[in-house]
Amino acid sequence: MSEPADEAGLKVVDAFDLDAQLRGLLRPGSVVRDHRGREHKLPRYFYEISSRDDAVRARLAPNFGLNEFIRVDLKEAPRLQEYPKYIPCAVRLLAFYLQRLRERLGASLHVTVNGGYRSPSHRAAVGATPHMWGTAADLYRIGSAILRERGSIEMASRVAEELSEDLHVKPFGHDAGQTDDHIHLFLFYVTGVPREMSEDSGDSPQASPRFAFEEPRRRSDTALPPSDSR
Numbered sequence: 001m002s003e004p005a006d007e008a009g010l011k012v013v014d015a016f017d018l019d020a021q022l023r024g025l026l027r028p029g030s031v032v033r034d035h036r037g038r039e040h041k042l043p044r045y046f047y048e049i050s051s052r053d054d055a056v057r058a059r060l061a062p063n064f065g066l067n068e069f070i071r072v073d074l075k076e077a078p079r080l081q082e083y084p085k086y087i088p089c090a091v092r093l094l095a096f097y098l099q100r101l102r103e104r105l106g107a108s109l110h111v112t113v114n115g116g117y118r119s120p121s122h123r124a125a126v127g128a129t130p131h132m133w134g135t136a137a138d139l140y141r142i143g144s145a146i147l148r149e150r151g152s153i154e155m156a157s158r159v160a161e162e163l164s165e166d167l168h169v170k171p172f173g174h175d176a177g178q179t180d181d182h183i184h185l186f187l188f189y190v191t192g193v194p195r196e197m198s199e200d201s202g203d204s205p206q207a208s209p210r211f212a213f214e215e216p217r218r219r220s221d222t223a224l225p226p227s228d229s230r
């Protein structure tokens with residue numbers, strides 16, 4: 001399921017180099033507070049996805065395409081509903097954990113619309129949420145089971161929390177900070193800086209646009225024996 005080695009990797013951009021409208025919507029480096037008043041700095045490095053086809057083609061993990069994390073509805077700012085779309089680079093880590101959870105549960109995981117990346121300009125945004133870092137996913141279905149009652153939500157939540165200390169799940173319930181019709185799975189507030197980028201302390205548009213393409217994985221360095229020969 002991996003990309004051919006000669007294919008260019010995803011395009012990474014420094015959000016400070018984007019146009020004023022996008023910078024205003026993505027707010028790279030801005031501080032947002034969570035519901036308890038703790039401050040978190042929004043991500044600066046994003047994947048830029050030029051079209052729906054590219055989003056479908058870009059695999060973050062064997063069973064997760066990038067498209068699954070950028071489906072938004074009308075609550076997202078209009079400019080962010082269009083291509084090119086932007087998603088923080090830390091989404092790679094989320095996909096890694098979701099892949100492991102999928103394998104542990106032995107069933108496909110379905111991310112809701114608006115259940116992947118949500119910008120700080122999203123209309124439902126109230127304070128910092130890992131969705132703004134690309135490190136949270138709302139799951140509404142596991143295999144063919146729709147998650148809308150306590151039993152299935154708590155079972156899958158337990159599996160996720162047992163899988164890794166890095167994975168957190170909002171508890172089941174009907175109050176604020178709880179969920180009763182999906183699983184809200186999240187990691188830390190992770191800010192990814194792809195190694196292809198160089199960082200500086202600037203927080204204003206740069207003189208010339210800077211971006212990079214992720215270097216394709218060199219298969220010969222990392223090749224495992226094919227599974228049928230083990």
Ligand SMILES: [Zn+2]
Pocket residue numbers: 115131136137138183184185
């Ligand atoms: Zn959520």
